[in-house]
Amino acid sequence: MVPRCLTVAGSDSGGGAGIQADLKAFAAAGCHGLSAIVALTAQNTVGVTAVHEVPPAFVLAQLDAVFSDIGVDAAKTGMLFSAEIVEEVAGFFAGHPVPLVVDPVLIATSGARLLRRDAVRALTTRLLPLATVATPNLLEAQELAGFEGPRRDLAEAIAALGPTAVIVTGGHGREAIDHLYSGGEHVEIPVVRHAVAATHGAGCTHSATLAALLARATPLEEAAREAARVASAAVARGFAKLGAGEGPVDVLGLTGVG
DSSP states (O other), X not given: OOOEEEEEEEEETTSSSHHHHHHHHHHHTTOEEXXXXXXXXXEOSSOEEEEEEOOHHHHHHXXXXXXXXXXXXXXXXXXXXXXXXXXXXXXXXHXXXXXXXXXXXXXXXXXXXXXXXGGHHXXXXXXXXXXXXXXXXXXXXXXXXXXXXXXXXXXXXXXXXXXXXXXXXXXXXXXXXXXXXXXXXXXXXXXXXXXXXXXXXXXXXXXXXXXXHHHTTOOXXXXXXXXXXXXXXXXXXXXXXXSSSSOBOOXXXXXXXX
């Protein structure tokens, strides 16, 4: 049976990030994609102009619907927006444990806040302890850890919040390295950066690919290396001429994912 992978995140009307990016990455990795939408964003390559939150009870209804009928082999969370939604999602996954990738989406590339400040505590205390792996970028890792420092130290600080493993991704900062911390071991995964103005959705593509590979029972380090490769290659193939800002990545043009 085809692996089933769920994204719990926001919708990007520009089609570059959020559930749109996740579903494309799931398909590229050979998984059937499911979604529970927590917010609608009015968004393009330049920025986010409005956010409409989905009622938390309806988020729960979506989760109930897909788990009760289709089933889920792995899941990922992205933009969750509010403390109420974080609490609802965490409560559900506490009772429905599956391999879970938590991508702590805090701020859009354009600067728009995608997780309210009062929701960060709910994320760190309720959701991160349920994560198989958390995948913050460097800036998100610094906010979650509460300090600026090497990825190694940030990963350890975030792991102390409860996730089984942490990957501090390499899209920001001077070093192009994904830093994986799991089971007390540190692994540095080199990432190829491309001078292409098409990075919109790269983080979503990374975490969604990772979740899809976990749904296929791929070992974590192998899955982390492949997710890094796929996200980088999707930027290289990205649509730089779409829109006035950073264009969307292209994961569907890749072959042999996984």
